[in-house]
Amino acid sequence: MSEQDRPSSVPGDALARFHAVIPAGGVGTRLWPLSRAATPKFLHDLTGSGHTLIRATYDRLAPLAPGRVMVVTGQAHRDAVVSQLPEVDESDVVIETEPKDSGAAIGLAAAILHLRNPETIMGSFAADHAISPDSLFRDVVREAVHTAATGRIVTIGIKPTYPSTGFGYIQLGEPLTVEGAPHALTVRTFVEKPSEEVATEYVASGEYCWNAGMFVAPTSLMLHHLERAQPELYAGLTEIARAWDTPDRDAVVARVWPGLPKIAIDYAVAEPAAAAGDVAVVPADFRWDDVGDFAAIGRLNPAGSGVTVLGEHARVVTDNATGVVVTGTNRLIALIGVQDIVVVDTPDALLVTTADNAQAVKKTVEQLKASGAEDVL
Amino acid sequence: MSEQDRPSSVPGDALARFHAVIPAGGVGTRLWPLSRAATPKFLHDLTGSGHTLIRATYDRLAPLAPGRVMVVTGQAHRDAVVSQLPEVDESDVVIETEPKDSGAAIGLAAAILHLRNPETIMGSFAADHAISPDSLFRDVVREAVHTAATGRIVTIGIKPTYPSTGFGYIQLGEPLTVEGAPHALTVRTFVEKPSEEVATEYVASGEYCWNAGMFVAPTSLMLHHLERAQPELYAGLTEIARAWDTPDRDAVVARVWPGLPKIAIDYAVAEPAAAAGDVAVVPADFRWDDVGDFAAIGRLNPAGSGVTVLGEHARVVTDNATGVVVTGTNRLIALIGVQDIVVVDTPDALLVTTADNAQAVKKTVEQLKASGAEDVL
Structure with missing residues (x-):
């Protein structure tokens, strides 16, 4: 106007x-x-x-x-x-x-x-x-x-x-x-x-x-x-x-x-x-x-030099590890000697990647979709 | 004699x-x-x-x-x-x-x-x-x-x-x-x-x-x-x-x-x-x-440049990943951009480490024992 x-x-x-x-x-x-x-x-x-x-x-x-x-x-x-x-x-x-x-x-x-x-x-x-x-x-x-x-x-x-x-x-x-x-x-x-x-x-x-x-x-x-x-x-x-x-x-x-x-x-x-x-x-x-990927989870939940843990029932033990764990199960998760690792633990699917690879997750999901793995999408 | x-x-x-x-x-x-x-x-x-x-x-x-x-x-x-x-x-x-x-x-x-x-x-x-x-x-x-x-x-x-x-x-x-x-x-x-x-x-x-x-x-x-x-x-x-x-x-x-x-x-x-x-x-x-650690699993089950998978019900997808997955569940496991990784997936405990750190697993188990986590040992 x-x-x-x-x-x-x-x-x-x-x-x-x-x-x-x-x-x-x-x-x-x-x-x-x-x-x-x-x-x-x-x-x-x-x-x-x-x-x-x-x-x-x-x-x-x-x-x-x-x-x-x-x-x-x-x-x-x-x-x-x-x-x-x-x-x-x-x-x-x-x-x-x-x-x-x-x-x-x-x-x-x-x-x-x-x-x-x-x-x-x-x-x-x-x-x-x-x-x-x-x-x-x-x-x-x-x-x-x-x-x-x-x-x-x-x-x-x-x-x-x-x-x-x-x-x-x-x-x-x-x-x-x-x-x-x-x-x-x-x-x-x-x-x-x-x-x-x-x-x-x-x-x-x-x-x-x-x-x-x-x-x-x-x-x-x-x-x-x-x-x-x-x-x-x-x-x-x-x-x-x-x-x-x-x-x-x-x-x-x-x-x-x-x-x-x-x-x-x-x-x-x-x-x-x-x-x-x-x-x-x-x-x-x-x-x-915009919490676009798991690297963002790390940025938003700083853990200092250790591992950021998200999840109500998380049982996480670490030895010389840094990164992010997001857990949707009550399993015990042990991280040993892994740096900037991203572990996302759900009842039917587990992702292991690193913050640097966070953007690549989309590609894997698209491949899963193409392969008919709808049960985990 | x-x-x-x-x-x-x-x-x-x-x-x-x-x-x-x-x-x-x-x-x-x-x-x-x-x-x-x-x-x-x-x-x-x-x-x-x-x-x-x-x-x-x-x-x-x-x-x-x-x-x-x-x-x-x-x-x-x-x-x-x-x-x-x-x-x-x-x-x-x-x-x-x-x-x-x-x-x-x-x-x-x-x-x-x-x-x-x-x-x-x-x-x-x-x-x-x-x-x-x-x-x-x-x-x-x-x-x-x-x-x-x-x-x-x-x-x-x-x-x-x-x-x-x-x-x-x-x-x-x-x-x-x-x-x-x-x-x-x-x-x-x-x-x-x-x-x-x-x-x-x-x-x-x-x-x-x-x-x-x-x-x-x-x-x-x-x-x-x-x-x-x-x-x-x-x-x-x-x-x-x-x-x-x-x-x-x-x-x-x-x-x-x-x-x-x-x-x-x-x-x-x-x-x-x-x-x-x-x-x-x-x-x-x-x-x-002597199959002493998970590095041995990798040696004994060579996967060429990719990921060795042990486990009957394994559903593993990878993108730019190398290492060993041992699975005791039927979950889908996605590995993205992780090298020489070791992932051991069982119903109540998950280990994420690398072949280089395989010997350190014992230390973590001892810590779990000391902390009373007998349910996963």
Whole structure:
């Protein structure tokens, strides 16, 4: 939208209109055999906090949006999610009856919230990331909400700690002047996952943040861009949203959802919004980890010079060993003379690798899938 | 004995008097958690032959001593041993009602066999070593029997393949002239486990063999030295032996065995015999391994550049991995980017180490014992 059309933010008001949405999808293949189809990453405690990642995400958001947290998840995980988040009303548990990518999942949340209140500012935060401290996170989200209230889709930028080739990058632009959001900036460009060389330049320049996929935006602006970029998806989601808080919900979902196009929210909304100059960024100082593989488990659970152990019933003995053990059984595990080792012990599958090879786990899981070993996936 | 007293060997006759004794003891601590109190090393197939080590030992000896194989084992393993060796008569299964070291175990076998036939030549061969090929082994044992028939305790010397510090060494002496035993030699000295430096000298010199603990001897000569060196042990064993083939066996064992002194056969018999000049050696060319640790499993089951897998129900997938997997469960095991790894997967305990650390397993088992973790030992 043009700058003169942009509403000015009224800080208190914007925060009261904020709804949090937690998309809880993704198996976390690189965390196999801990994380798998039946028990995906967000249902595990991977930080040693005593809470699953989805519960920690909820607890991080609830003070910002008390009673205003929506979750989107797959049919298979409905019961587990409800059990983790008993405070969330049944009408705020959005079930993907079949996987349709993030465009449909987050778009439906936007459409439902928008119909309930067209002034809604929504924020989308993955269920399976590790963030600390929560207070810094909430400071950043508040700035993002105030910035979103000026009619922008606001990404949260993570200050890069190493030249990752696994994340997209956001090139920071000029400061905005938004009340309650002193750190908000325009976005110069979004960059897809770069090469290591390019990533190294980005990090050295200080001009780039990681794109962690977290954003805050008015539902009206989300749907505006969605309607123009993906009219078919928009129409379907609107039809479901109209039936959502009625007895027709299940029937309409069953009729409409299966035909929705599969597209990522980035392509359906974020790119058109960026092209229109409707995006902003709030750089964040909190510690963030997407817990993408077992090397992350080691980073998030430092054991000093020894072995990090995750698991309630763990019985682990070590002699001259370092690394990570994640145990889902009550077996005794002895590690002798192995360094940076990763051992993941589950009742039907055992992984032995090293932190350096953590990314390669995905390849093995794909091979298992190709070979028909569905029982352990 | 003096050389003029020494009987001359009559080849055919000596072989007909040969009885094999298989002491089946020893947990094999370095092979934990595969080998443990309830299922010691000799009850496992560690060479991929399809047979347990004790069965392979029996099959190797039976052609030399058909119907003349005796086994000595602990009370706890009686049923397993009988099940492995159904051909062995009940009167040839000698049970140690409590552990009394090899002096009592092998000494009792000698005493029983001697009472049945004072002309017996016995050979003692551990139940848990790996030997191949059997034909070469039998050639060597035949030479040892002929040499023993001349009134000697004959050790079988293993040509060393590396400067082991884990075995004793035999310094070879002069050739003997025994019919049917062209390779028999006198023994210059027995040496306890040497330092690596000394072991390297021994191997380079070509004058030394490993002492694998295998020997062949007339029972009369065994008991002669036992009586002189350990009169109390000799008396007790003789008392049990007299009752062995009578209805009094169990009662006498129960009364006498618990009071027997604990001493190794080397001290009870071999050293006094060596001092008397009554020992000889037949150097052997067969491949021998005491299967002392998991590094041995790798040597005995070469996998080329990949991963050796032992276990009936093994489901193992690998990516850039080398080493050994021994599995006692039907879990899927994935090894990614780990080299020379040793993974031993049992229902209640998991070991992850490397071949280089194979000897350190014993230390961990001792720590587990000290910490009261008897359930996994």
